[in-house]
Amino acid sequence: MSEGVGIAIGHRIRGLREQAGWTQDRLARAVSLHGVSWTQARVRQVEAGNITPDLTVLIAVARALASFHGPLPVSVLLPDGDLTDAVSGKPMTPPLLVNARPVTESLDWTRADDKAALDLGLDADHFAMLTDYVYGHTASVERDERAGADATPQKRGRVMRGVIEELREALPRWEQHRADTEM
Incomplete structure (x- = not known):
């Protein structure tokens, strides 16, 4: 994949947020309910790919979006490849x-x-x-x-x-x- 991980994650979060019909502010408030202090500015930075969220944040985002989408694995927020495999529990193999x-x-x-x-x-x-x-x-x-x-x-x-x-x-x-x- 030619785009960076942060950009890919940002695109996926924005897509799921837009499917839910949520604003960036609403997503920020929903994520904050799950233990991560987020603001609308932070959502904008993540969606633009300027910040790559860590696993704790991704878990909170998945939980927040699950209130609209239903159960949502964290891996749905990640680009395909090694990162998704790692979060899904698939063993890593050497190149x-x-x-x-x-x-x-x-x-x-x-x-x-x-x-x-x-x-x-x-x-x-x-x-x-x-x-x-x-x-x-x-x-x-x-x-x-x-x-x-x-x-x-x-x-x-x-x-x-x-x-x-x-x-x-x-x-x-x-x-x-x-x-x-x-x-």
């Missing part, structure tokens, strides 16, 4: 990028992964997502598994070049997968 194990938190990330990302023209985060998609771990872990524990630096380099080529070939498939899952 997709967090699930992709960001590179800054990976203990398996090495300089070889930095170099491979650069070779493929990807930033570290996108390279980490690509290798996670293809192998389920970093490119350097894949290299080490293939090369073996007693591999020479030359063998590790040769194996890493093969891993990079596989990733280069998988790149279009991964980009399509990302495009499909972001829709």
